[in-house]
Amino acid sequence: xxxxxxxxxxxxxxxxxxxxxxxxxxxxxxxxxxxxxxxxxxxxxxxxxxxxxxxxxxxxxxxxxxxxxxxxxxxxxxxxxxxxxxxxxxxxxxxxxxxxxxxxxxxxxxxxxxxxxxxxxxxxxxxxxxxxxxxxxxxxxxxxxxxxxxxxxxxxxxxxxxxxxxxxxxxxxxxxxxxxxxxxxxxxxxxxxxxxxxxxxxxxxxxxxxxxxxxxxxxxxxxxxxxxxxxxxxxxxxxxxxxxxxxxxxxxxxxxxxxxxxxxxxxxxxxxxxxxxxxxxxxxxxxxxxxxxxxxxxxxxxxxxxxxxxxxxxxxxxxxxxxxxxxxxxxxxxxxxxxxxxxxxxxxxxxxxxxxxxxxxx
Amino acid sequence: xxxxxxxxxxxxxxxxxxxxxxxxxxxxxxxxxxxxxxxxxxxxxxxxxxxxxxxxxxxxxxxxxxxxxxxx
Numbered sequence: 001x002x003x004x005x006x007x008x009x010x011x012x013x014x015x016x017x018x019x020x021x022x023x024x025x026x027x028x029x030x031x032x033x034x035x036x037x038x039x040x041x042x043x044x045x046x047x048x049x050x051x052x053x054x055x056x057x058x059x060x061x062x063x064x065x066x067x068x069x070x071x072x073x074x075x076x077x078x079x080x081x082x083x084x085x086x087x088x089x090x091x092x093x094x095x096x097x098x099x100x101x102x103x104x105x106x107x108x109x110x111x112x113x114x115x116x117x118x119x120x121x122x123x124x125x126x127x128x129x130x131x132x133x134x135x136x137x138x139x140x141x142x143x144x145x146x147x148x149x150x151x152x153x154x155x156x157x158x159x160x161x162x163x164x165x166x167x168x169x170x171x172x173x174x175x176x177x178x179x180x181x182x183x184x185x186x187x188x189x190x191x192x193x194x195x196x197x198x199x200x201x202x203x204x205x206x207x208x209x210x211x212x213x214x215x216x217x218x219x220x221x222x223x224x225x226x227x228x229x230x231x232x233x234x235x236x237x238x239x240x241x242x243x244x245x246x247x248x249x250x251x252x253x254x255x256x257x258x259x260x261x262x263x264x265x266x267x268x269x270x271x272x273x274x275x276x277x278x279x280x281x282x283x284x285x286x287x288x289x290x291x292x293x294x295x296x297x298x299x300x301x302x303x304x305x306x307x308x309x310x311x312x313x314x315x316x317x318x319x320x321x322x323x324x325x326x327x328x329x330x331x332x333x334x335x336x337x338x339x340x341x342x343x344x345x346x347x348x349x350x351x352x353x354x355x356x357x358x359x360x361x362x
Numbered sequence: 363x364x365x366x367x368x369x370x371x372x373x374x375x376x377x378x379x380x381x382x383x384x385x386x387x388x389x390x391x392x393x394x395x396x397x398x399x400x401x402x403x404x405x406x407x408x409x410x411x412x413x414x415x416x417x418x419x420x421x422x423x424x425x426x427x428x429x430x431x432x433x434x
Contacts, residue, residue, distance in 0.1 A: 041377065045401075233416075235403075236416070238404075239403060239413070239414070239415070242403065242404060242407050243413065281408070282407070282408055
């Protein structure tokens with residue numbers, strides 16, 4: 001069973017950078033055959049509103065690099081003091097090597113800094129934190145964790161089950177040894193039987209890219225995608241979320257000897273407003289303790305949604321006493337994980353558009 | 363939950379102004395779409411602890427069928 005307890009480790013800061021093109025749901029009625037009633041229902045129930053896509057030439061490494069640069073500057077951290085860089089992404093610049101090396105080169109980290117990638121989606125922030133905490137626990141002093149994706153580029157633009165959902169962004173988090181930090185608790189789970197529920201079926205080595213795998217095909221509901229686009233069985237994923245997430249939340253509370261009342265903030269992966277609020281309702285968590293509307297502003301940001309929710313909704317909350325925060329990610333794999341930790345004097349940067357420029361509205 | 367309350371809840375799930383009855387054919391309702399099916403899954407799970415799979419919806423034709431799944 002993957003359960004860990006760590007002491008003397010804390011999150012020093014977080015930042016998030018968004019793709020530069022703002023997409024507005026109201027401007028995309030073609031996804032739902034211009035059916036205004038349906039659009040209104042979706043907006044109300046799921047929370048569709050705005051999200052940010054990166055330009056064709058902007059990659060996940062670009063978004064994460066800017067997030068990392070902003071954060072290291074703000075925290076006044078010397079790059080020579082960063083012992084390792086972890087990049088969590090499913091949309092890397094190259095199949096090989098990983099994005100952590102791209103960032104290592106671009107930000108001119110020293111050879112003494114270890115760099116590697118982890119392949120995760122919506123559960124990736126918790127898995128990345130867990131890995132960083134284990135590394136600090138084994139003697140490292142400071143780790144830079146980068147999470148993010150440009151899933152808009154894997155989703156077919158004519159697939160309404162995917163394209164309206166995803167927003168592109170990259171996050172950076174600094175985790176470090178801190179002798180004053182209390183205990184942190186992690187629980188991680190997986191179910192490989194759910195591979196088919198969410199995947200990009202072709203383009204890697206099991207089914208290499210061919211004309212056939214790139215062919216766009218309409219499914220029975222008229223959604224068009226190729227085998228090299230991301231596919232999700234929304235129904236299966238929703239069922240998985242409903243059956244496993246409230247359960248894991250209770251388990252991590254029990255494991256960390258805390259109650260719902262002890263937790264100041266519940267930060268769940270922002271899959272969409274409906275999913276987050278359904279989990280919160282089932283687990284009987286008051287909505288004011290949990291960001292739930294991040295999806296409406298930024299879309300589903302995959303492994304960057306938890307840092308995004310913190311930077312957007314909670315960035316001024318960690319200044320006085322230590323706050324107890326429960327984080328929980330869940331998604332592709334299937335994979336899910338949760339942690340309970342204290343946050344104090346954590347520096348959270350305001351979300352920023354890539355390039356520092358004003359957003360372009362599409 | 364009694365049957366009247368069940369029907370009121372279904373009214374909310376379907377977000378319809380039409381008067382519902384247990385024997386009406388769900389496929390005749392425009393509002394019986396993937397969103398209301400998802401809401402039905404959550405409703406059955408939260409209130410009755412009943413798990414629903416996608417194939418279950420192939421045999422669910424009426425509100426009575428949903429009530430049967432809920433065991434009321």
